[in-house]
Amino acid sequence: MWLKNITLLNFKNYTDADLRFSKAVNAFVGNNGAGKTNLLDAIHYLCLCKGYFNPIDTQQIKSGEDIFLIQGDFDRKEKNEKITCGVKRNQKKQFKRNKKEYDKLASHIGLFPLVMISPYDVNIIMDGSEERRRFMDNVISQTNAQYLDELIAYNKHLLNRNALLKQIALTRRYDPALLQIFDEQLELSGNRIYEKRKLFMQEFIPLFNQYYRFLTDDKEEVALSYLSQLNDHNFGDLLLQSVEKDKVLERTTMGIHKDDLIFSIQDMPLKKFGSQGQQKSFLIALKLAQYAYLQKYKGFKPLLLLDDIFDKLDDHRMHKLMEMVSHHDFGQIFITDTGKERVLNIFDKIQVPVTIFEVDNGVVKHA
Structure with a gap:
């Protein structure tokens, strides 16, 4: 399974964004506060019907707006699956798979498995x-x-x-x-x-x-x-x-x-x-x-999201981790980091191609 693309409208600090991903490693780079983690959170929404960090949906709507929309196309078991999540103030969250709304959100859980690793996890x-x-x-x-x-x-x-x-x-x-x-x-x-x-x-x-x-x-x-x-x-x-x-x-x-x-x-x-x-x-x-x-x-590979993963890891553990997730039995990976050169150097050393997206204050461009 892999996520082919994602479209955002008024989600957190994004007015709009439209991204196309590679099947392998995708990295969002930029300064702290630019919106890198928000992109991972949007992917989390598509897979698990909610944000990773904040359970209150309306607080994800961009300031001054009344609605947010997230849409993505997955390749799942060689079949295209379009997932749409929409939240409007004072209304029930809408969640659709291939344009059909779910009777209950629990029916979606497990169809698009995802694992996210974040500094927030220290709470565990x-x-x-x-x-x-x-x-x-x-x-x-x-x-x-x-x-x-x-x-x-x-x-x-x-x-x-x-x-x-x-x-x-x-x-x-x-x-x-x-x-x-x-x-x-x-x-x-x-x-x-x-x-x-x-x-x-x-x-x-x-x-x-x-x-x-x-x-x-x-x-x-x-x-x-x-x-x-x-x-x-x-x-x-x-x-x-x-x-x-x-x-x-x-x-x-x-x-x-x-x-x-x-x-x-x-x-x-x-x-x-x-x-x-x-x-x-x-x-x-x-x-x-x-x-x-x-x-x-x-029976298939989940998405793996790595948020600010290099923080507090020494070089040896960092390279062991990247070697593992890139060369072993893992599928599509999304990474955030503040240093574009660091990401390029890490994946150059382990000879794994990486697709870079530069993020600046809610604006994303393919590097």
């Missing part, structure tokens, strides 16, 4: 467990439509149970039979999600280890593991045991919404003891493993 390491669950859910959802439906159902049941706990605290009336109904609904969805996450991590961890060893020449000992309350306990038993605590706190304290991924280096937390370079290598290995997993289950 530094922030709370929600970011790491979101990473895990994003990968699985692109390969399993039922998983996304199950997540939506679980979150609905969780809201219902939490609302009941608040009502119990407010009215002092406790209905064990009603709570049991919510527990059974939560347990059913939670167990399904847990099993899918567990199976996913069994496949994903070896892929991650493989890429981290390649990036670092196997010089650093890191570990990735899946932490869940359900690893050692029955979900139904956990809900029963936590009833009194949950009534006091007015929220559900047990369940797969507490799952986490544990990142460590030399048996110590990566968040505290990893250097910036080690943390970035860890994140890149995570995302490359995501790419390999998606490719296996989709």
